[in-house]
Amino acid sequence: MDQNPPRSTSVTVADVARKAGVSKATAARVLGGYGTVSDPVRDAVTAAARALDYRPNELARSMTTGRSGTIGVVVGDIENPFFSLAMRGITDVARQAGFTVILINSGEDVAVEKAAIRTLLAKRVDGLIVSPAKESNVDHLQEAARSGRPLALLDRGSETLDVDTVIADDRHAAEGITRRLIALGHRRIAYITACDTPDHVFRVPSDVNTGSVRRRVEGFLGVCREAGLQGMEGWVRVGAITPDHTRGIVSAMLQSSERPTAIIASDSVIGLEVFKTSRAAGIAIPDELSLVSFHDADWTSVTSPPVTVVRQPVYRLGETAAKLLVERLNGYEASARRVVLQTELIERASVADAPA
Amino acid sequence: MDQNPPRSTSVTVADVARKAGVSKATAARVLGGYGTVSDPVRDAVTAAARALDYRPNELARSMTTGRSGTIGVVVGDIENPFFSLAMRGITDVARQAGFTVILINSGEDVAVEKAAIRTLLAKRVDGLIVSPAKESNVDHLQEAARSGRPLALLDRGSETLDVDTVIADDRHAAEGITRRLIALGHRRIAYITACDTPDHVFRVPSDVNTGSVRRRVEGFLGVCREAGLQGMEGWVRVGAITPDHTRGIVSAMLQSSERPTAIIASDSVIGLEVFKTSRAAGIAIPDELSLVSFHDADWTSVTSPPVTVVRQPVYRLGETAAKLLVERLNGYEASARRVVLQTELIERASVADAPA
DNA sequence: ACTCTCTAAGAGACCGGTCTCTTTTTCTGT
DNA sequence: ACAGAAAAAGAGACCGGTCTCTTAGAGAGT
Structure with missing residues (x-):
């Protein structure tokens, strides 16, 4: 034998x-x-x-056929539950359609993202799914799109890029929670995001290059303006890129004389750190501080109090992006599609009336 | 131009x-x-x-050189924070060493794992990192190892497979927490794992095919025996493969007349569901039920009470596996290495004396 | 019986790189 | 100035598949 x-x-x-x-x-x-x-x-x-x-030998086969049976995926950080869940959606669809997935972490760094795309293109992936770190800097994506390999954008769009895009209705979600907080009497509302600016200070929404976050900030500021709140730009804090950074930002805010009565966390990793920091500072949620977080991470329901969150269809975000891409790979030719998935506000117990 | x-x-x-x-x-x-x-x-x-x-064209280059610059990774479920963190460790090392990573989810299904390895081998990955679903069924891994492409095992080893392996000292960790619980007077201690058996019933450790979990169960049962507790096999529950399954198992246990006074959860996803279920059932942690979970997931410190966990060096698990593999890829030839990383018991407040 | 068509199988080019082998050119040393 | 060595450039095979083109053979029609 x-x-x-x-x-x-x-x-x-x-x-x-x-x-x-x-x-x-x-x-x-x-x-x-x-x-x-x-x-x-x-x-x-x-x-x-x-x-x-x-x-x-698939390599040899790929060389003649020109198809590698591979999809390249570039995300900010696979360790973030947001991306790992989206990734699950992507891999499930890809596997079913007979594709394998190459994963590259960009660390939200445009230079790395650029190199990643170059690498993936060199490896002749059949298509790309990218969650672009910065909307303003998409030449490399443009180039990828022109190379003839389909590209789908995940969670973050770009007006200048005419490609299939799947995002959540971030603006709408941000407007909803902001209205809710204002109705409860909150006036000092902070928005904390990992997105950063060169000098770590936020001035106008266009400072924020990450599409999904920019839309949220626009929604937040828009509703504030409607409600007659001026100068809320000062309450937008950027650069919460690690738990340590977040802690620094939050403790500084909580120690200031004009401390916020509500905080909106742009993702669950930040939300968790806000929770930890305010607890460590002895500030009670929701009595002294209301907290809303984006991303319905599984732990958010089990804290005391459980935290009010914006549920994003994260798995479906990945799943849909992969589906659109696979359709392109199978020859779909029509113009770019932009899918906006609904979010949902899950009211739990971390939001209350503003303290007197 | x-x-x-x-x-x-x-x-x-x-x-x-x-x-x-x-x-x-x-x-x-x-x-x-x-x-x-x-x-x-x-x-x-x-x-x-x-x-x-x-x-x-990297494809063409790979064909002549025989090296694809790619590492194949097969994990149970990238959505599980354990694997996504380990994956981060892997991708970081791989990127630095100039390799890209192909990710395949096995869903802990051996058939899928088998197909995955076949696919990866066909794509001529330079090496493989696998977290084998079942220890008993490793022919396909044997085959991969023989194909000349280095293989590293992540979190789960196999005595029959002579390849580089990185695991945590699961047995020791299980022994430690079991001793602690017994010292606090607990006698009815349940161990809940996602690993399943054909008839969903546990009898002997060799029923459990996942190496890491089997070692834990052995440690658990060993200490129980030492302490004179007999028949603890009945307290080992398998098949907690989804939160729904876990809830079913936990509520059944909590409703029985002989309900456990302590539960050991084999991963943080299970730990979270135990927490939720017991809270929903109105059973107080730790007064009526002690809880220890494997995996120091980031939410475990913010619950009320915060949960006592076994901290596993998850990132380093992935990182080390990738390092060993890259060394092989660079020509290291000596015999297989087995690295055992230390765990640490983080005592928080979910463990207390057994109720009277 | 003979052409016509259709199926089965063979020969060999091709994909886009790498790499060996060979030839030509340039640089030494005395 | 000239042999010898070394450097630079060219020719072409090769990796392992796919695929076109061509030919051999089998069955159908009249």
Whole structure:
């Protein structure tokens, strides 16, 4: 059975053909499942392939066909539950459609993102799913789109880029929670995001390059303005890129004389740190401080008090992006589609009337 | 500058060579960065490449070199924070070493895992990192190892498989928390894991095919036996594969007349569900029920009470596995290494004396 | 019986790189 | 000035598949 110990050098169609006593072309037809072959020959080749333990070389196949059966995915940080859940959606769809997924973390760094896309293009991925770190800097994406390989944007869009895009209705969600907080009497409302600006200070929404977050900030500021609150730009805090940064920002705010009565956290990692920091500072949620977080992370329901969150359809975000991409890969040609998925405000107990 | 609109058909070394007026071999030398070339020729080729916007085809390169610059990773579920954090460790090391990562979710299904490895091998990954779903079923891994491509095992080992392995000292950790619980007077201690058996009933440790979990169960049962507790096998519950399953298992236990006074959760997803379920059932932690969870997930410190956990060096688990693999890829030949990383018991407030 | 068509199989080019082998050119040393 | 060595450039095979083109053979029609 196993007379010949597996050699390091792999067996090729030519080897199988020789063993089966047919030409390379015929063996390839059987092995590749194309063209017409007679039954006896098919059997002979199949038997030879089995005997030799033939394994097709996808690389060689990809080279001639031009399709690698691979999708490249670039996200900010797979460690963030937001991205890992979206990634699950992507991989599920990809696997079902017969694609494998190459994952690259950008760390929200445009230079890394750029290099990642170059690498993926060089590896001849069939398509790309990217969650661009900065909307303003999308030349490399433009280039990818032009290279003929379909591109889908995840969670963050770009007006200048005419490609399939899947985002959540961030602006609407931000407007909703801001209205709610204002109705409860809050006036000093902070919005904390990981997105950063060169000098770590926020002035206008266009400072924020991450599409999803910019839309939220616009929604937040818009509602504030409507309600007659001026100068709320000062309450937008950027640069909460690590738990340590977040803690620094939050404790500074909580110690100031004009401390916020409500905080909106732009993702669950920040929300968690706000929760920890305010508890450590002895500030009671929701009596002294209301907290709303984006992303319905699974722990948010189990804290005391459980935290009010904006539920985003994270899995479906990834799933949908992958679906759109796979459709393109299967030849769909029409113009770019922009899918906006609904969010939902889950009211729990971390929001209350503003303290007197 | 941009006179010729980017054609779909990509430019090759031959195109660059023609444009630069040199032979294909020479152009390849410049572009590939090997062999010796004169400065003027190098400049000419570089200029031509830039003018034509030449992009090397990694696929073609891989085919001749036999190296794809890719590592295949197979994990149970990227959505689980355990794996997403380990994955971060892997990708960080891989990127630094110049490798990209192909990710496949097995869903802890051996058949899927098998197919995944076959796919990855066909794509000619340079090496593999696998978190095997079942220890008992490793023929496909054996095969991968024999194919000459290095394999590293993550979090779960296999005695029969002589490959680099990185695990945590699960047995020791389980022994520690079991001793602690017994010392506090607990006698009815449940251990809940996602690992399943064909009939969803646990009898002996060898029923559990996931290495890390089996070692924990062995540690748990061993200490119980030492302490004179018999028949604790009945307190090991398998099949908590989704939050719904977990809830079912936990509520059944809590409603029984002989309900447990302590629960050990085999991962943070289960731990969270135990917490939720017992709260919903109105059972107080830790007064009526003590809870210990494996995996120091970030939410465990903010619940009320915060939960006592076994901190596993998850990031380092992934990082180390990737490092060992990269060393192999760089020619390290010595025999298989087994790295055991230390865990740490983080005592918080979910564990107390057994109720009277 | 003979052409016509259709199926089965073979020969070999091709994808886009790498790399060996060979030839030509340039640089040494005496 | 000239042999010898070394550097630079060219020619072409090769990796392992796919796929077109061509040819051999089998069956159908009249």
